[in-house]
Amino acid sequence: MRERLSRHPCLPIGERTERGTFSFDGRAIPYCDGDTVASAACAAGVGVFSRSFKYHRPRGIYDYHGYGAEVLITIDGRPNVPADLAVPSQGVRVKTQNAWPAVNFDCMAVNNLLVPLLPNGFYYKMFHKPRWAWPWFEKVLRHAAGLGRIDTTGRHRHDRHDKRYRFPDLCVIGGGAAGLATALAASREGRTVLLIERFPELGGRSAFNFSMVRDCPEEELNGLPEHEAVRKLIEAVRGAPGIEILSGTTAFGVYEDNLVAAENGRDLFKIRANAVVVAGGANDRYLVFQNNDLPGIMTARGVERLVGIHGVVPGERAVIVTTHDGGYHTALILHGAGVKVIAVIDSRPKKRSSEFSLEAAAIPIIPDSTIRATSGWKRVRSVSFGTLEGSGLQKLKCDLVVMAVGFTPQLGLLGAGGGRPIWDSTREVFRVFDIPPALYAAGEVNGPASFGRLVREGMETGRAAARGEPAPESRRDPAECIPAPPPDVSGQGTKRFVCKCMDVTRREIQDSIREGFDQIETLKRYTSMGMGPCQGKTCYEAAARIVGLDAPDSESPALPTTMRPPFAPVPFGVLAGRAPHLQPVRRTPMHAEHVRAGARFLNAGLWKRPERYTEIAEEVLAVRTALGIIDVSTLGKLELTGPDALQLLNFMLPGDYSNLRVGRVRYHTMVGEDGILFEDGTISHIEEGRYFLSTTTGNADAIRSRFLWWITSLDLDARLANLGPVLGAVNLSGPRARDLLSGLVDIDLSSTSFPYMSHRRARLLGIEVHLFRIGFTGELSYEIHFPAEYGESLWITLLKKGAPHGIKPFGMEAQRVLRLEKGHLIPGVDTDALSSPYEAGVGFTIQDRKSDFIGRAFLSHARNRGPENRLVSYRLRPDSPIPHDGYIIVDNGRVIGRVTSSRMSPTLGHGIGLAWVREPLPKPGIGVRIRLENGREIAAELLEERAAYDPRGERLRS
């Protein structure tokens, strides 16, 4: 356990209040205000946070910027959470990953000794022989691979993941000095700004930097230490109008038309801005040397953040490796925090003037030198250094090595326009120059710079973005540029990691190049380099420069690999949002009553329809013997009016409705331009020039769209009203239907006054309704369409008043049985994309003598050609099992058709069905056979009449 800092001579650090404890691999760790899991654990002396992907080497905090694989942990069952971003709370359980049995004693670390046996692609090369053993190898490899374990207990099933939207004029990504200045400038131009910052606090690296500000366009900031200046800048931003700040938020993608995707906790923000400014800053440059992955090796900004933000000291004896004055700054911060700084190893010549004098702190500077290697296992124990040429090797004991060797801009989000990073030999960093309009770059993504420069560039960029002007030119003084040391400064050793996420070493890269993977893109795919959790953010520069050195035909440095979103890992839950709202539910006006009656529902598109209330047979027999009621509110209901309504109908439908008298109803079909049957329903002439078209539930929206399309295309004076939501509908069906209804309506329901296939307006229980004498069941039926808001009340009343008549509600399944007994087809169930209405037995709905209508040419052809198949009814023996829909029909071993619908008929006492059978049909009464799933065949008899029940239709006309 290390002491928390309560003061620092250079930085504003205050007392911290302990807030609680969390469990880290079973150990209770206290945390304070503003802590992350990593800072609290580091303060408690935790050094090893994980084991590496392949070799299971110990890994600890490296750069503390929230991207590294080194500190991925599992929190309360959620794997792969960056410990340097995760905010602890009381009692949470943190577990380390990729180690067995524990991160401090990991048996899998034996891999580290087997390095020569584990070359790239070893799993392809080593385990395919003997062939029979592969399944076992695969199981073991799959178990060992991957980071973390997904929690499959289901306890996170109800986690919330909202999608949220923002529409600022300007979206600024990065809350450091440049981002803050950009936001401020845009606000001053009267624009709304959304400022996104990855960390909980704003200010970026300036928040823990005590350099004196110079040449800043905000005059009042000059002469202040950076942390003070940036605090004032933050205050200005917070007070500026139109700026919204989203801290603790990671922008992980910039897409077409300035769409920015960002993750905030469990929410996904979708931000559509007029302009986007990427001010994401830079990370400390990554160098390759022997054992460059040991715990205790950290970046300068990582160390400074731990000390400056959290008051945590990550070591006791530090060696600083640097190429610029920033290393001196870090040395003074550590010195001020009570760390013994053993030496600053500086690659530059001796006696440089610097803002940061180490003399007073008695910190020795070793010039003209750089790091060569480190030693240790769970913690760095010593550092070896020498000249850049490799001579004069020396060793220093330490437990902290700080790398301050320059910066690599974070360019991922700038790759949105497809621009590739190009090496800027002046600034010695990769930069993206090819940036699409309305996307801007500001700050250290353009290369390192002083605070004053960053503010100036941010201000200029903010103004340009606010005004829609081109991006201002990015400038740097030569003094601001930091020369890049060689990417691999040791040149020997087997543990020189280029990609720490995937455990790819320099030697593996060289071997892979020898195997022919000598282009960086193929090398990436072969070695997995840059494909780990940080997606190359740490190593992309080093990798490109090393490939430039090692690949014989490569540019030097090579171009980094293509950058694609997501820029940072995103949980699937965040991308998916929450399931309950991805599919809305449509409920009929009587839905609550169906629920109350205990209905079992089925999905009909988005609708919930009662499938059944009780036993199917009971519901069927109620309709056949007494009275049933079914909710048919989901049917499409279209009203067509206007002078050209009839002309439109005759064009849209294959039938001829010129002679459809007012008050009459007719069955209709619809075909496509290809003459294929896809829909049926009824059309009613409800008053002169006013037609009412009912459609199937599933086709309601499509048919409405189709009508609207043709009304516009044909320029007809016809109007279509969608009565679907306005009207609820029920069908009263059964021999007692008239008995019930006649006492409730104000019209004569006798068959002479209101015959089958007729429509009447009536008042039912005092409300205006449409009555249609139609049905799908083959019984005396009345379909009632009424204002939807009365649906619930009407349903209750009809059931109450129908009780003496034996009324029962029936669901979709009973209706399907009832219609099958009558041989009625359902388009889409009994028909498919090849079904002609002639072959389906509904050719009587077609009048192709009409001048023109949709599908006419193909229907004429189909009629002239004659049927090739027919939809026919069949019946089974009483003891036969009921075949499933889709089973084949055979005749003397030859497949001649298939079943489309098949049910047990409670009315008839045997199985019935519809089937497509190839012409010439076997003669009626001749048996065919239906093949079941087990190969067994059952006998079926094709019926001469389509209806197995009441083929003459006497009951429905009664």
Next chain:
Amino acid sequence: MTGLVRRSPLSAVYRSTNASIIETAGWEIAEHFGDAVAERRGLETGSVLVDWSHIGKISLRGPGAEENAARIASTDPLPAPPGALGIANGISGVLLRLAADEFLILCGPGEEHALLIGLDRTRTAVLDQTGGYGALLLAGPRRNEVLERSTAIDLRAGPAAGGSIVQTSVHFVPCTIHSAPNRNILIQSRDYTESLHLALLDVGRPVGLVPAGIGCVPVEFGGAGG
């Protein structure tokens, strides 16, 4: 007399929450959902979702729609689509112009009957949508936090004088949204209303949204529909 009552598409929600129901203009509608004080507090400090499904709703479409609309509009000329303005003739309501020849009239409960009488149906498709559409009112200072989680459309822009109109999807439900400075009215097909209500509450509860009755926000369209 009918004996039948007009019920909101949220009647099942009423039942499951033991809402206090009152009858107005033949409709059973929630006065409050059990805690009128909490609803009032939600309106003042958070946000409330109120069932206004009983308000009158009439659609006008096709030739003559503009003339019909002009006849009942409070001011002349009609706004260009999409736009909104109040209704004249002493009727409380708002006229939403959705397209050049398409309008939606929202008015007080029961007032649709008087409006329908005055509309010319010879060329225009005039349809009483009162029962076919649900209407949900979102009010309160934090309602934008609900909307930002519910739709990809920016509804926070300052509305025009009569309020702004957007036709979009909210939680995948097609809606017409009338936004005024202090509230949004979401009009959607009746059959989607319960689903939308549940979705809005689900995303809204964590940011202070509570269901409320018309006792909290009575139907009122004053100030040019705003």
